[in-house]
Amino acid sequence: MISTEYIIMVVFSLINLLILIFVIDWRYFRDWVVVLLFKGLLDFVWGSPVVSLKLIEYPVRLLPRYYDTCIYFELWIFPVLCVWYNQVTRKRGLWGIVLYAVIFSAAMTAVEYPLELYTDLIKYKDWTWFTTFYTLIITFLMSRSFIAFFRWGCDYFDRKPKKI
Template sequence: MNLTPEIIITIIAAVLTLLVLIFVIDWRYFRDWIVVLLFKGLIDFAWGSPVVNLKLIDYPVRLLPHYYNTCILFELWVFPVLCVWYNQVTRDKNLLSIILYALLFSAGMTAIEYPIEVYTELIKYIEWSWFTTFYTLTITFLLSRAFIAFYRWGCDYFAKE
């Protein structure tokens, strides 16, 4: 196997995400985090494919290229785990903090993605920009936070006799 920069970045992203999952995530809230992980994976996968099919973004180097035209590592692993982390950090925060953390997480991810887009073949913007990445990430972080709040409310509400 030829270790290209794209393969090295892919391996590092997968391993770092696993380390976050093992050492950073507080698994006392297992039920919540599994729901966030599945919700984010579903949302990202459902939105990622149309974005690629509309030729807004391209992923020239990706896992399982014969089966998926999107970056499944990011959409089904990295972003959902980071979203769990975001929800953990904002678990007991007020609305302003929730929004600020969404902006911070999105800024950090955008700051990593943009050089990857410029210098590698992992992602190529066609009708996309770093700002589009930033605001779509922010929206999806906030959506996941709203969803888990709704989920917790529903669990509490329907658990009453």
Template sequence: MSFERWFLIGFTIICIISLFKFVPKYKKRDAWVLFLFLQLITWPAGLFTVEQGWIEYPIQLLPQTNEYNKTSFSFEFFFFPVVAIFFSLYFPRRKNWKIILLYYVGIAGFFTILEVFLERYTALVKYKEWTWYWSFITVVISLVINDSCYKWFKKGFKPGTSE
């Protein structure tokens, strides 16, 4: 098995352990909502970028069985949604705008730096017409949309009601 597949397996295990360790029990429902909301964003966006030929994922964790879906299952459907869970659950909502901006830049920067590292030193990601700043911008936009949907979900949910 290649280094890239071992990396994906290891990173998946780390993400699963971090979910169990750092998502409080009373926030499990919120974590699922965040996870699914982000997948709703990343699936069409990932398909679009791959179909346009801007980015490629040559090595996948799961075998490539569908010629119509060449996005990265690991990145689009698991790693980034896990990052979004932690982003929204630990968001500094009552801080000033500078702290919030730093939070956005830090989380989006982390994910972008990870992707750039993987693009340069592995065969997991290959930029064609894509650059690191497009990754950064799309990560920020995705996090804004996802967190907005989460706030909307929380606003409508009243604990203790049967609806």
């Protein structure tokens, strides 16, 4: 029998796929692929120690024989939401970037906390919903800083020397 947790993961995967297909503006393909890869790496590097330090536990997860962390969230859900966040903040100033980081983080925390209470997808050990909230804000802002740096670097190094 399929568990509630796997049904939730399938539903969130489908929602994520719909976001990728219908919400993301793929004219900025290069930027979004960079964000996906950066976020996947950042979350995997940051999430693994959190699990190793026993701050969070993922009783139901993909590939449990190989990973203690939730690769489903760290390599699929959060990176896609981060692409969406970066798209929304693409033309916004500093306060808009921070405000949307707070909004996206609040929405994600509002989903995660009931999942922690009522499912085996995540269990807080030495962690709280507030820790989730502010670490999400930090990682959204890190991804926004990284893509700004990436765009600057592309513009700076793409300049061709003028022919004399």
